[in-house]
Structure formats: C-alpha cells, structure tokens
Amino acid sequence: MxxxxxxxxxVSDKEVLTLLWERLPATMALIMYALLISxxxxxxxxxxxxxxxxxxxxxxAMLIALIGVSVPNFWAGLLLIMTFSLHLGWFPSTGYVDVTxxxxxxxxxxxxxxxxxxFLQAGIVTRMTRSSMLEVLKQDYIxxxxxxxxxxxxxxxxxxxxxxxxxxxxxxxINFGLLLGGTxxxxxxxxxxxxxQLLVQSVFNRDYPVIQGVILCVAVIYVLISLVVDLLYAxxxxxxxxxxx
Amino acid sequence: MQKFRKIRVFALFAMVLxxxxxxxxxxxxxxxxxxxxxxxxxxxxQEQGTPxxxxxxxxxxxxxxxxxxxxxxxxxxxxxxxxxxxxxxVTIDEKMNIIPxxxxxxxxSEDGKSVTFALRKGVPFHNGKEMKAEDVKYSIExxxxxxxxxxxxxxxxxxxxxxxxxxxxxxxxxxGVFLASLANPYNPxxxxxxxxxxxxxxxxxxxxxxxxxxxxxxxxGKQLVLKRFYQYxxxxxxxxxxxxxxxxxxxxxxxxxxxxxxxxxxxxxxxEIDLATDILPKDVKRLETSSNxxxxxxxxxxxxxxxxGFKKPPFDNLKMxxxxxYALNKQEIVDVATWSLGKVASSxxxxxxxxxxxxxxxxxxxxxxxxxQLLKEAGYNGEKIVISTAKAYDHHQKAALxxxxxxxxxxxxxxxxxxxxASFISERSNSGDxxxxxxxxxxxxxxxxxxxxxxxxxxxxxxxxxxxxxxxLDKGVTTVDQGERKEIYSxxxxxxxxxxxxxxxxxxxxxxxHQSYLKGYQSWSAGYPRLWNVWIxx
Numbered sequence: 001m002x003x004x005x006x007x008x009x010x011v012s013d014k015e016v017l018t019l020l021w022e023r024l025p026a027t028m029a030l031i032m033y034a035l036l037i038s039x040x041x042x043x044x045x046x047x048x049x050x051x052x053x054x055x056x057x058x059x060x061a062m063l064i065a066l067i068g069v070s071v072p073n074f075w076a077g078l079l080l081i082m083t084f085s086l087h088l089g090w091f092p093s094t095g096y097v098d099v100t101x102x103x104x105x106x107x108x109x110x111x112x113x114x115x116x117x118x119f120l121q122a123g124i125v126t127r128m129t130r131s132s133m134l135e136v137l138k139q140d141y142i143x144x145x146x147x148x149x150x151x152x153x154x155x156x157x158x159x160x161x162x163x164x165x166x167x168x169x170x171x172x173x174i175n176f177g178l179l180l181g182g183t184x185x186x187x188x189x190x191x192x193x194x195x196x197q198l199l200v201q202s203v204f205n206r207d208y209p210v211i212q213g214v215i216l217c218v219a220v221i222y223v224l225i226s227l228v229v230d231l232l233y234a235x236x237x238x239x240x241x242x243x244x245x
Numbered sequence: 246m247q248k249f250r251k252i253r254v255f256a257l258f259a260m261v262l263x264x265x266x267x268x269x270x271x272x273x274x275x276x277x278x279x280x281x282x283x284x285x286x287x288x289x290x291q292e293q294g295t296p297x298x299x300x301x302x303x304x305x306x307x308x309x310x311x312x313x314x315x316x317x318x319x320x321x322x323x324x325x326x327x328x329x330x331x332x333x334x335v336t337i338d339e340k341m342n343i344i345p346x347x348x349x350x351x352x353x354s355e356d357g358k359s360v361t362f363a364l365r366k367g368v369p370f371h372n373g374k375e376m377k378a379e380d381v382k383y384s385i386e387x388x389x390x391x392x393x394x395x396x397x398x399x400x401x402x403x404x405x406x407x408x409x410x411x412x413x414x415x416x417x418x419x420x421g422v423f424l425a426s427l428a429n430p431y432n433p434x435x436x437x438x439x440x441x442x443x444x445x446x447x448x449x450x451x452x453x454x455x456x457x458x459x460x461x462x463x464x465x466g467k468q469l470v471l472k473r474f475y476q477y478x479x480x481x482x483x484x485x486x487x488x489x490x491x492x493x494x495x496x497x498x499x500x501x502x503x504x505x506x507x508x509x510x511x512x513x514x515x516x517e518i519d520l521a522t523d524i525l526p527k528d529v530k531r532l533e534t535s536s537n538x539x540x541x542x543x544x545x546x547x548x549x550x551x552x553x554g555f556k557k558p559p560f561d562n563l564k565m566x567x568x569x570x571y572a573l574n575k576q577e578i579v580d581v582a583t584w585s586l587g588k589v590a591s592s593x594x595x596x597x598x599x600x601x602x603x604x605x606x607x608x609x610x611x612x613x614x615x616x617x618q619l620l621k622e623a624g625y626n627g628e629k630i631v632i633s634t635a636k637a638y639d640h641h642q643k644a645a646l647x648x649x650x651x652x653x654x655x656x657x658x659x660x661x662x663x664x665x666x667a668s669f670i671s672e673r674s675n676s677g678d679x680x681x682x683x684x685x686x687x688x689x690x691x692x693x694x695x696x697x698x699x700x701x702x703x704x705x706x707x708x709x710x711x712x713x714x715x716x717x718l719d720k721g722v723t724t725v726d727q728g729e730r731k732e733i734y735s736x737x738x739x740x741x742x743x744x745x746x747x748x749x750x751x752x753x754x755x756x757x758x759h760q761s762y763l764k765g766y767q768s769w770s771a772g773y774p775r776l777w778n779v780w781i782x783x
Binding site: 011012013014019022023078081082085086089092093094095096188189190191193194197198201204205206 | 305309311312448464465466467501502503504505507508509511512514515517637665666667
C-alpha cells in the first residue's frame, strides 16, 4: 500500500489508483465550489444577524440557516433540478464537463450540485458566525476601538470578524468531512463521475479493493484539510505561532 | 505577510470564479431552448418519413458499464451498448427464434455430432480486416475459457476452421441446445478479431467487432461513445431482434449513466438526452400527455417469480406450496408491481415465443377456501414466514408486499425481508436459504436455459429434487428435434406446476421514452434498446 499500489478493481480490472485519479478532480471541484458557496452565503448572513441582533434581519437570517440545516441534500438536489433545469432550463440536470475542456460548461454543470451541497453547510456556518461574532462584539477591546473613533466598518470587518474566525474555520474544516459524505448522494443524483459515485457503484458491485481505496482517499483528504485548518489558525490569531516551540 | 497576500489573491480568484458561475447560469438559459419544441403535434410511429443520416444521439441508461469485454460479462449495462459494437455467429429475432448473423447458414451432420457454419463474405471488422473462420475459432475458444456461461459449451469437442469462410464445430454428443448457447445474449459469445486480447495485454480495453457502430471511448461514470461504422456489412432480411437488415444512421451514439430514474426523466424533458431507458411505470401517465416526448412501451420477457425454499420448513411440504399457489391473485400483483402495465405470467416461457403451448397457459386460480383447507391439512399453526426480496428493483418490493397481503388473507403470518441486491443474491437466492423469495429473471432464448438452471437438481439453488424432472431436462438437452423438445418442455411445465418449485408471477414491462424527433425507434420485449435504423429528424 505504501508503494502506492492499491490493487485492481474486481469488476473492471483497472488499477484502483487510476480510478481514483480519474474521479478525484470532479469531487474536489464540487467540494470547493460547495465550500465557496457556503462561505459566501454564510459569513455575510452571520455578520448581519450578529450586528442586527434580535431584529427582523436576525430572524430572517436564522430562518434561512434553519432551512439550510434541515433540508437533506438529496431533496434539495431534486428540488433544484426540478426548478432550475426542468422549469427554467437554466442549468443542465446531469453530467460533468472537465475544467480543461470548457470552463463555462464546467461551472454550469456543477452549479446545482454545488449549491445543493453548499446550502446545508451555509446553515451551519451562519449559526456559528453569528454566535462567535456576538461573543467577540461584547469584548472590551471592541468597546475600546469604538471609543478611539473606529468606524463600524473597521470594528466589524477588521477586528470582530477576524477574531471570531477561529471557531468558524474549525467548523468549516469539520464540515469538509460532511461535504465528502454528501458528495456520495449528490454525485449519484446529478450523475457526476466523482469518487462518491465510484463508492456507491463499488458497494453495489462488492468491489472491495475500490471501496478500500476510496475510503483511504477520503481519510487522507480529511487529514490534509485538518492540517490546513491548523495552519490557518496562525493567520487569524497571531498568538498561535508554529515557529516557536 | 507574503503568504497572506497569496491567500488574498486566492480569495479574489475564488470570487471571480463565483461571479463566472453566476453568469454561466444566466448564459445557459439563452443557449438551451426546450427540446423538440418545433411542433406540438404527435406523429404515429408508422409515419416516420425518410431516414436522415448524421447527428448525435444521447441515451440515458440506468447504469454504467462495468467492463468492455463481453466474453467476461454477465451485466446488462455492458451488453446494451456493446452489442452495437460486436455481433454473434447466430442471434435471436424479435420473438427469440434463432436466426443467422455472421453465419449465413448452418448444417448439422446426420449423426448430429458436427455443425458446419458458412460465414458471410466481406464482413469487415472495425480494424479493417475481414472477418474469417480463424476469428470465429479464436473467439469461441476464448469464450469457452473465460466466460461465466462456458458450461453451456461443454458439449463442444473442438472447433475447426475448414477454410476462410467455413467453421465446423465438432460435438461430443448430439445437442438440441448448441445453437441456443451460441445465440444466448446473456453473456454473449461475440466474434472478435483473432489475437485481440493478447494485443491488448490480456484484458480487452478497446473492443473491436463487426457491428454497425465502433467503439470510440469510455469515460467511466460519465459516458461511453460509439461512432458510426461506415463500412458496416449488414445481414439481409427483415430487421428483427439483433438480426436482419441493420443500418446505422447517426454519426455518434453516447450512453450516459444516470442512475436516478427521476433525474433520467428530467434529463429527457430538458433535452439533454434523446432517449431514456428504464422509465418507472408511475411516470407513464405524466409522459403520455407530453407532446415532445414519445413513449415506447412493450410487455417484456422479464418474468417475476415466487420461489419456494425446500431446504427448511414449511415449504418443503407440498400442501403448503399449494396453499400459497391457491392464495395468489396474479392480476393484483401485476396491478401493484407494474401499475397494470405488465402481464400475468403463468409460465416462464413467454407467450409469443414458439415454445409456448397450452401447458404453459394453465395455472392455479385463486381459491381462498381451498388454500385455507390445505393450510389446515399441512398442520400450519401461525408460524412466522418470511418473504425475501431485494431493494434494487422497485417492482420486487411491491410484488413481495402484495403477496404478503394475499397470504395474510388465508391466515398466514408473513413478513417481508428487503435486502441489498448483492446480499439477496449471495445470502438468499444463490444459497437457497429462504422460505419464499421474490425477484425476476431476464429473458433467455431457449427453454432449457430457463428451466435447467432453476429446476434441475444439479444446478438449482432452492433444493428442489425430482428424478422425473431431471430426466426430462436431460432429455431436453440431448434431443435434437425441436418439435420433440417443445413437447418435452410442455411436460416440464406441467410437472413444475404440480411440484411447485417456483411459480412465474408477472411479466414486467419495458418502458422507454424518446424525443419526438427521434425516428424509427422500436422497443423490444427482450429489453435491449437498438440504435440501428434510428435517425434524428430535426
């Protein structure tokens, strides 16, 4: 295994490593867009609900977050296909185009699945951003900055947000695992040739070497992401310095 | 600070990407008009017009291929596309009769121990070489080594390439099933160029054949692409089954695996695919009202079954089996499991094949009083009975639940156990470890292929054993005269109905749907979509 030989598929006789390499780009692209979507939705929503605490804005944002957390991604996926593919015809309902072939089509095909996947994450991250921001906004140093004449923009974006990022980053890192799990369902619904779909097919075919390969691959990705999260801590909190023992 | 700047640059890039994604969505709306919207009128399949060449045909299928080597495959999703690429020596027509394909004609010697095939001349492979006797010899010999179905060729002693266009099969003993073994599409014995496997280092990664379409590429999980084969030499005669006159019209055929039936249908409605296979019966009503989409449905030869387990009580007792047979209302099973689109099956032999006789039409009629009486005589006291079935097909579960309900009416205490497909096959079906099992079996051309595997004591899984049945089945294999064989399999069915090793319950429908601009398409009760003689008119 350490030499990179994960064996051959029992069904297609292809090398497991080749199968993973073929499938990984689609899954990684999907997860990246899903993360991006979740962050783009969640952080502004979280900030708004924290700053306008206990107002209509807050309730609205929390309602969206609640829907995000509650809707299972396969259901969201089917609803999105019905609305945006079948009725509006804006996006294709299935398939995948590689980024090197056609960037435009690539994004078009991944838009709906990424949204289906990202929306759930957005709910979780919004709630975390909100509570973390509320905590920080009560701190003395925020009061000090306001007293020194810092504008609201400086207070919120430069000081409060940055200081509340640690738990947010942590939850995004943990969510990455959830996203990897979510791809299994979403890739099957949208027929995206990623490792989630590969896993489902291999389970149905009892193709054990491939199942092992996919699980190992997912575990490795998860460890790498945890590492990246740890490294990001140092950026958001300069007190954490990995250079000094 | 340098590395933070990098992160910012990355963030900016991500934002641009996000913006691109949003606009991509808007652009899509302008470039994708709804498919087949040129007219709202529906044309009957007869008024198809003159065929046109060219275009690209995308087919949405329910599963991806597992491999590209038909000799080593028993999977339907491999056969559907690859039987457009490779062909057999003899094949089956619309009603499962055996007809010529690459062989023009054949002759059996008087002692019945050698069969001589005259090959068609001037049939090119996709690699440009002409198909000759050596290729046939190589292909069938390879098949007899690697195929799951190699047992069906156990009567073959040797294969001789007499000259370029004559192949002789020498048999160990006369056989009534030899031709059917050659034509069986389940794990098909297709003809490939000599040495192809060795050239491709043992496993076939680029299938080459004589079919109307040639293999282009397979992107696993995404698509399989076939190209029109311009030099294709078609057999003559009326198009029927896999044989007869076949003409490729479209330049490119793409098979796209879309496992979710709902999504497959949506892809058809949005025009991303031109033909969708395996439409669920529940969606038929909705599709019937659509003007751009044409439904192609046909009762299939796929037959649903109820098997009795003989390896443990209580169905080792004939009275118990008879009680169940009298409790069943097969029409109700058809109504529930197939939304009334299927057909009641009284025998696994399909009504429209030449093997169907009166013996296959007879069946038990529902008689609840008699069923209750039989239960009493068998000494049944409300012990728990389990029906095992699998999750993979919606109609299996529905059939199992209907049967459960019907058996409850005669006072049986029945539960349904739903397993994953692979577990159902290995832990129940193939081990015979069940009381009742519900599933279905795909069509086979010869009744021997239907009955032998599931009722002969040497090969069945459920533990049924009757020396008289074994004798009949063995006789069916060695008898050469097809009229006599027809009589034998009528007797087999009569005996089966008496012994109740299993009972066929329903024929599942083949339901496919395509865009109205796709012309010439015909569904087939054997369940294989065929994309020759099909053209795009838009």
